[in-house]
Amino acid sequence: MIEPGARMGQVVNCVEYADGQRVGDVDLPDVSDILEAKRPSRFVWIGLFEPSEELLREVQHEFGLHDLAVEDAHRAHQRPKLEEYGDAIFVVLRTAQRGENSAIAFGETHVFVGPGYGVSVRHGASVPYVEVRQRCESAPHLLKKGPGFVLYAIMDFVVDNYFPIVDDLEEDLEKLEEEIFGGNYRRETTERIYDLKRDLLGLKRAVSPLMEICNRLTRFDSQLIDAESRPYFRDVYDHVIRINEAVDNLRELLNGALEANLSLxxxxxxxxxxxxxxxxxxxxxxxxxxxxxxxxxxxxxxxxxxxxxxxxxxxxxxxxxxxxxxxxxxxxx
Structure with a gap:
């Protein structure tokens, strides 16, 4: 067993909900009892941050998670994907955050969704999901849709956090273009362009697989994601398309800026x-x-x-x- 203090350092929160309303915090050992009750209107949502293998195994035991999905969640370094394990869904998302040195740091979020539960596991750079939980709890009429809505809320939050990063990259590119065509073309500018290209490549790898994931979720036929919830995933899909197009446009403009800089x-x-x-x-x-x-x-x-x-x-x-x-x-x- 894990010491309570050590567990709390990795368990961000573990809450039970009923009809979209917060019932209260739940101790991890009590989760299996709640799930065994199989109350249709109730589910448990637990958030973890860089959990140890021992904690993940305990979570697996309480929630009945698949071995392969738990192994992926522990090892991390996965590409964005969606996998089905029986009546459960496992989704991997790539998170992005702009650091102090303007470089993009990438992390991962793994989401397990099944009957009566939602489990989110964060690794590396990402914005805390406190805001996600607050938004969900402020809309009980949506949260009562169950764990499927939790998956949507997390995906929407991750994707929306790409927009300010893309805006920052556009501003950086505009500054580079002003330097280049203002006569201030240097070899250092070429290095900065390559840094931006590397960031865009990482963002492209994070965003592109989400189109297929969202497409599958909009056609998903299960109790986890009902017909009323699918339009929400289409909304995420639209955002992903916009970001993907913006990234492609930025990559083309960067290639042009690089060629112009080298030519000048x-x-x-x-x-x-x-x-x-x-x-x-x-x-x-x-x-x-x-x-x-x-x-x-x-x-x-x-x-x-x-x-x-x-x-x-x-x-x-x-x-x-x-x-x-x-x-x-x-x-x-």
Missing amino acids: ISVAQNEVTKKLAGWAAILAVPTMVAGIYGMNFEFMPELKWMAGYPMAMGLMASVCAILFWRFKKSGWL
């Missing part, structure tokens, strides 16, 4: 190369003339002329001036 960096480097080449050509003229007259041959008539030196200097100056004018006119300098 290349153009800037070419401009520098052109200037260096232009000055190198100009400096090559006096170097060549000085080199010719510095060869120290015995028979070089120009060396004996009184006008030889002025002519050499004039030649160098005039050719350099002509080259400078031509390069300036062509935009090389």
Whole structure:
């Protein structure tokens, strides 16, 4: 058995509901007795945060959870999915939260839904589900639909928390575009673009599987999710579609920003190369003339002329001036 203090550190809350109304907190060892009573209007909703394997095994015993689902909930690192185990449903969701360094941290939420119970297990980064429970308890006419509505409420909360993250990513992209097309294109900008692409890829992996999950839930035919509850999952599906499209659009815009940044960096480097080449050509003229007259041959008539030196200097100056004018006119300098 788990020590009570250790258990409470991982059990966020365990509450019994009847006809959509909160009855009261329930001790974990008493859950099986409530479920065995099989009262149609009652169910138990327990929330766990990063539970130990021992606690999960105790929860499994009390709620009658499937071994494979419990193993997934303990190991975590699962892709979003929906699995059926007899008359129970097991759903894996990927949660997302923007950290202080602007990087997206991903976590997981595993939801078990069965006759008379709902179990939510959180791992890693996520917003606490206190708000979800409060929203459900403030709408008893909906909560009385049972554990199926709990599943909807959690999915809706997870998906809605994607929207502010997408908005933040859009703002980051707008700032990057202003930097790039404002002439402040740098290699560091390329690194930031790749960071955003990595965040978007993680968000895409979290969102894309939800479309199939929501589709299945809207067609689900069981007592857990009745015909009246299916429209709520269609609403979640609509939100998932919007987020998925926004992520795809952002990825395309990021690809364009990356190409533009690399192109502008290349153009800037070419401009520098052109200037260096232009000055190198100009400096090559006096170097060549000085080199010719510095060869120290015995028979070089120009060396004996009184006008030889002025002519050499004039030649160098005039050719350099002509080259400078031509390069300036062509935009090389």
